[in-house]
Amino acid sequence: MSRRGWLLFGAMCLIWGLPYLLIRVAVRELSPASLVFARTALAAVVLVPLALRRSMWAEFRRSMGWIAIFAIIEMGIPWLLMSRAEQHLTSSVTGLMVAAVPLVAVVAYRWSGAHEPLTARRVVGLVLGTIGVAILVGVDLTGTTVLPVLEMLVVVVGYAVGPLLLATKLVERPGLAVNAGAIGLVALLYAPVGIAQFPHHLHAETIWAVIVLGLVCTALAFMTFFELIKEIGPARSTVVTYVNPAVAVLLGVALLGEPITAGIVVGFPLILAGSILASTRSATELRAELPAER
Secondary structure (H helix, E strand, C coil), X not given: CCHHHHHHHHHHHHHCCCHHHHHHHHCCCCXXXXXXXXXXXXXXXXXXXXXHHCCCHHHHHHCHHHHHHHHHHHHHHHHHHHHHHCCCCCHHHHHHHHCCHHHHHHHHHHHHCCCCCCCHHHHHHHHHHHHHHHHHHHHHCCCCCHHHHHHHHHHHHHXXXXXXXXXXXXXXCCHHHHHHHHHHHHHHHHHHHHHHCCCCCCCHHHHHXXXXXXXXXXXXXXXXXXXXXXXXXXXXXXXXXXXXXXHHHHHXXXXXXXXXXXXXXXXXXXXXXXXXXXXXXXXXXXXXXXXXXX
């Protein structure tokens, strides 16, 4: 992976490790629909004017159907279900479950025919990461009701399919047009219910959680992720979800007092090792690419 790829990868690991903590804080006072509306509306206020100023309305219209599908699969459904799940699950457990995205992504890419070659190195990385996730959540989900777990499984599928849509249907469109359009559509979709359920008073910590979710974890994050997909491909870009749980757990422990389990101690090294193996090319792969690059 190039230096630019590593920078984008590192930025996404940090930025998308934050939402689990922020959602956990926000749903104490906001309904899931109100939270989705608030974060997307804030992001849309920033991104939509930028897109219009750069005359990207035509780009949006050309792919409006696929952008709408991407918006529902990547944002509309997952963000509502994740917010619902975090009313019952800790931010650490939520973040750890999302680390299963690369495994689902491998299956989705093979079905679509758009997958990258599954070398032995990447398979080992995916297996290690999956084992690490299993160890991490094995103890923490004991006694949890089924519904939040099922909701998070739907989130995992949405997060795996979203990058595939970007890479196969929307890669020719400017990232700003795609993300501004998708986020704007989700904000409009949730506006009626979100506004109706919005409370009359919010504490400062909830307000700040929503602001950071909207501006950093939504507006900035999706622009960065779009560039990451173009740089390293859709399959390896989802491996960022192997590192996000590390940030989620550390923040949950430090700021919310969530427990560090034995599974976390054992599982983290496996997740990080899997991330490195699955997201980097071996020396053999790099040598094989040289003739095509000359």
